[in-house]
Every structure is written in structure tokens, then in C-alpha cells.
Amino acid sequence: MTAVGLGGHDAKMKRRKNKTNKIIKALNPEQLHMGGHSLGGGTLNHTIANSKKVRDKLISAKTFNAAAHPVFSNGTAVSKKVEKELENKVEHHRIKNDPVSAGFTTGNVPFGKLKTHSVKQDSNKGKSMLQNFAEKFTAIGQAKKFTEKGIHAHLISHFHDGSIKKKNKKKNKK
Numbered sequence: 001m002t003a004v005g006l007g008g009h010d011a012k013m014k015r016r017k018n019k020t021n022k023i024i025k026a027l028n029p030e031q032l033h034m035g036g037h038s039l040g041g042g043t044l045n046h047t048i049a050n051s052k053k054v055r056d057k058l059i060s061a062k063t064f065n066a067a068a069h070p071v072f073s074n075g076t077a078v079s080k081k082v083e084k085e086l087e088n089k090v091e092h093h094r095i096k097n098d099p100v101s102a103g104f105t106t107g108n109v110p111f112g113k114l115k116t117h118s119v120k121q122d123s124n125k126g127k128s129m130l131q132n133f134a135e136k137f138t139a140i141g142q143a144k145k146f147t148e149k150g151i152h153a154h155l156i157s158h159f160h161d162g163s164i165k166k167k168n169k170k171k172n173k174k
Contacts, residue, residue, distance in 0.1 A: 012039070012043060013042075013043050013046040013047075016043040016044075016046070016047050017043075017046060017047040017050055017051050017054075020047050020051065020054055021051055021053050021054070024053050024054065024057060025053075029057060030057070031057060031059045032054065032057040032058045032059060032061075033059055033060045033061070034047075034048075034054075034058065034060075034061040034062075035061065035062045035063065035064070036063055036064070036066065037063070037064040037065060037066070037156045037159075038064075038065055038066065038067060038100055038154065038156075039067050040063075040066075041063030041064055041065065041066025041067060041092070041101075042063075042066050042067030042068065044061060044063055044066070045063060045066060045068075045076045045092075045110055045111075046076055048061060048076075048086065048090065048111070049076040049077065049078050049082075049110060049111070055082065055085065055086070058086075058089055059089065060089055060090075060091075061089060061090045061091070061112070062090075062091045062092075062093060063090075063091070063092045063093065064093050064094075064156060064159050065093070065094050065095060065098045065100050065101045065153075065154050065156070066092055066094070066100075066101055066104075067100050067101070067103075068092075068100075068101050068102070068103030068104045068108060068109075069103045069108065070102060070103040070105070070106040070108055071103075071106070071108065076110035076111075077110060078110060078111055082111065083110075083111045086111040086112050087111070087112065087113070088113075089112065090111055090112025090113070091112055091113050091114075091115060092104060092109060092112055092113070092114045092115070093115050093116075093117060093159065094114070094115075094116050094117070095116075095117050095118070095119055095153040095154070095155075095158055095164075096116055096117065096118045096119075096153065097149050097150055097152075097153040098150065098153040098154045099150040099153075099154065100154055104116075117158070117164045119152075119153065119158050119163045119164060120163070121148075121149060121152045121153075
């Protein structure tokens with residue numbers, strides 16, 4: 001539903017918000033630190049946008065390649081006041097070329113700050129010379145390479161295996 005801009009009407013989104021509200025009611029935490037990847041990041045954004053109970057306890061939230069539509073808000077639109085309140089609490093991290101979080105590249109960040117990272121992909125690794133030739137000079141090969149690049153960019157492992165940190169350290173040394 002998120003991909004077609006109807007995420008705000010998706011039962012998964014509403015269940016996540018309702019379940020989170022029940023947990024807050026039952027445990028009454030003083031602080032909330034939340035996170036999610038892909039669909040989990042998209043449902044987290046929906047929950048934050050639509051639950052004052054969550055926002056009142058929220059200290060920090062981080063999403064990783066969160067589901068985001070390039071045009072529609074998917075139920076994550078908030079008032080200017082709420083947007084300002086969340087500005088320093090929410091970080092959205094995405095990898096360049098990730099198709100799931102591509103909506104953030106159009107400026108459709110509902111609240112918080114966006115950080116875009118790059119990772120290196122060796123698309124030739126483990127392929128024969130014939131496979132590399134086919135990818136370079138055929139339409140199907142080009143489509144396959146584009147798909148592989150998107151799948152590689154979406155991996156959650158980039159956020160914990162050090163591939164981002166190593167690249168950023170190299171940039172800072174220059």
C-alpha cells in the first residue's frame with residue numbers, strides 16, 4: 001500500500017500504532033527510543049505522526065531505508081508545530097540507490113532529518129567475463145544490474161557492518 005501512496009490506510013500501519021500505544025499504556029515508560037528498517041521504518045513514521053502518546057515520550061527515533069513514497073505522505077503528514085518538535089529527535093538514514101526509501105530524495109521527508117549514505121557495490125564480483133559482457137551490452141543485463149544495485153542498497157547490514165562508517169572516515173581524512 002505504501003508504494004501506491006495509500007500507506008496511511010494500511011491495516012499494518014494502524015496495528016503498529018495501536019500496539020505501540022497499548023505498550024506505552026501498560027508499561028508507562030519515561031522515554032522512548034525507536035527504530036525501524038524498510039516497512040518497519042515506514043510504520044514507525046506513521047506511528048510517530050499519528051500518536052501524541054508516542055510523541056510525548058519520544059526521545060529519539062532512527063529509520064533505515066524506511067518506506068517512503070515520492071509524492072504521497074502515506075499518513076505521515078504533521079503540523080508545522082509537530083514538525084519542529086520532531087526536528088532533532090528523528091533521523092532518517094538511507095542508502096543512495098535504495099528504491100524503498102527513494103521517496104525521501106524528492107524532499108518528501110515528513111519530519112526529522114535525512115542522512116543519505118553511499119556504499120560501494122562490486123557488481124562484477126563473482127561473475128564470468130561473459131556475464132559481465134551480457135550485463136553491459138544487453139537491455140536485460142542492464143535491468144538486472146539496476147535491480148541488483150537497488151537490492152544491494154536496501155540491505156540493513158550496511159548500517160551495522162561498518163561499510164558506511166569506513167566510507168565516511170575516508171571522507172573526513174581528506
